[in-house]
Amino acid sequence: MSKNIFYAQSGGVTAVINATACGVIETARKSRKIGKVFAGKNGILGALREELIDTSVESNKAIAALRHTPSGAFGSCRYKLKSLEENEAEYHRLVEVFKAHDIGYFFYNGGGDSQDTANKVSQLSLGMGYPITCIGIPKTVDNDLPITDNCPGFGSVAKYVAVSTMEAGLDVASMAESSTKVFVLEVMGRHAGWIAAAGGLAKSSAGAPPHVILFPEVAFDKAKFLAKVKDSVNKYGFCVVVASEGAQYADGTFLADAGAKDAFGHTQLGGVAPTLVDMIKAEHGYKCHWSVADYLQRAARHIASGTDVEQAYAVGAAAVEFALAGKNAVMPVIKRRSTKKYSWEIDEAPLSKVANVEKMMPKSFITKDGFGITNKARDYLSPLIQGEDYPPYRDGLPQYVQLQKKLVKKKLRPFNPS
């Protein structure tokens, strides 16, 4: 009998994670060897609580519309399973739920933490005599997974940030003589400056914005930064800064530490832009404006990268194909065939090599002064934002789909995740 798939979305959602779900479900629907696709309500919590969304009741049209709908259609969560030693019960519960619902495949769509979980479930289920085929599917706007050339979700944020930087740059340029001289755009990227780097794609000539990029990888030097801003205003009449939320001093202190920590123990950040603006006003007295893109950047399906949408779909489809081919504890990755005339293909990576490895930006991507991106970075980033893939509109608004999210009948006793 055909086994079912359990698919879960994990961590921060993106503009294209539902395109991956679409790739999984459409590909599974075409195969006679696969039963149903169940999706976890709110990610892995849905498995622990036995809250499984039955995607088979959704129309083909609704599933197709996932391709152009941002956010996590089934709900996501930042819940991280503890280590096997600390909470083996949770892993047992997962396998128990999978067994009860005839689930033979676990597809975990997330970042490094999720790939680690998928890998563990694969090992444990084998030991429990109910082997689950575990496929990790890459997703993260942070672009920090190893092996894969890039992560689905990143290209669309990159496009949003590049386009926004270009547009705001034109705005500031046209008013700078008598009004705002400095504009600071704060973007995501906790430990890696990939997203901030994408702002650099807006730079069309030497004097064009952005004039300063702040990366988490480069220790923030206040005096050097303020001098650079002044220099830009003097030379070009204005200064556009793209600042990563993860910008930090040499000792690792974030410029703006909001204090709160999420379930993974990561510090919740926000407020770099106003912090920088305060510094600039105090030192130079320039009129400044600032923007914090926050969720707008990762939800902006309206300006998604066509490349990103295609790749997000492709890794979802590949997960099903891998499973059908008997692969286990692997993740489909994007392999760049060529940069000049950009082409890519799907390859595979063992989860053990993906889990908990954070890919930093190469030093060669950052200019010597620490405030810009090199041509090498441009060559890498540029293809990822190419292509437009607009959602359909009605009455001026995107037609994003809302699924029915019908839950499968429970068969087991309740379980409370810790």
Added chain:
Amino acid sequence: MSKNIFYAQSGGVTAVINATACGVIETARKSRKIGKVFAGKNGILGALREELIDTSVESNKAIAALRHTPSGAFGSCRYKLKSLEENEAEYHRLVEVFKAHDIGYFFYNGGGDSQDTANKVSQLSLGMGYPITCIGIPKTVDNDLPITDNCPGFGSVAKYVAVSTMEAGLDVASMAESSTKVFVLEVMGRHAGWIAAAGGLAKSSAGAPPHVILFPEVAFDKAKFLAKVKDSVNKYGFCVVVASEGAQYADGTFLADAGAKDAFGHTQLGGVAPTLVDMIKAEHGYKCHWSVADYLQRAARHIASGTDVEQAYAVGAAAVEFALAGKNAVMPVIKRRSTKKYSWEIDEAPLSKVANVEKMMPKSFITKDGFGITNKARDYLSPLIQGEDYPPYRDGLPQYVQLQKKLVKKKLRPFNPS
């Protein structure tokens, strides 16, 4: 001999003010009765300093590309001419420059302040024996000009805010169970809540985001606001807030007063979103995220409203037609013919009735509890965001035009604006 046009962009730029410039220049190029179109470098300052950009050297292709290029292609400024009594010299200088360059038409593309200036120049030039035909052209993202049904520039910001609210709302909804419960989006609108109201268009059903809108027109009541946020989290699991930068307490104190004032004496605002988030965290302890759209919203040509682009072009074209028809001291306005199947036409209004009048949102547009928009507001707003008008892209980025901006040779002595 055919007189030249002087065209100037004034105040905060928009995603479509260049579409108006395109309308002016393309229409003028078709007429044999008009000489050249000179544009003020940095707006009216360009006239005072005799820095006139000769648009006749720009190709038809470059001028056509203005239609899809955001910001002010010739530069704008927040320079406001003083009253005639305080600085008559400036008005004389304007007329002197116009005379020297055979300018018979003054087109001033801006908000209420600019229409006031255009009106004064019209009167004064008559008294000086060199009558200038003065046409005001409406532009303001704030949508606060009287008589015209709406202001070019507003529809595109409205679309940006509605789309962004919808997208961020989906994002928050999909993570709320275990992560962020409240998201606050800060938008522009100093004294009128038109832009914040546009966020309400994202609301597709009773429980859908946004759950709270804060208007400058409704006195901020902290206890009531916090109760509303809590109620929304309890009922729907999350709460999306769209807050106008002009949100204020009953005594007129802005929630976040950045302190600085611009050249018009207006207080420079920013920081409502983090202020609200601090309140919510302190009272309810919810995990919150916030975004400040700032310039991104008014520069976002990539998601401009098709209706707005058409109207922005039309008021530019109409300015030329009005001038050719011998009209003076008037402004083309947008007249709504019908809402149900939206249609509009260009009408005219005397500058004397436009100048310095601020159109507030009708009370009937705000729900009784002060936190939402009524169906009447939706009927008014919805047509303004309809239609998509995407710029062309290359390598993933919009192809915005940069003009040559060649200056006309000076003929007069220097003049320093005060």
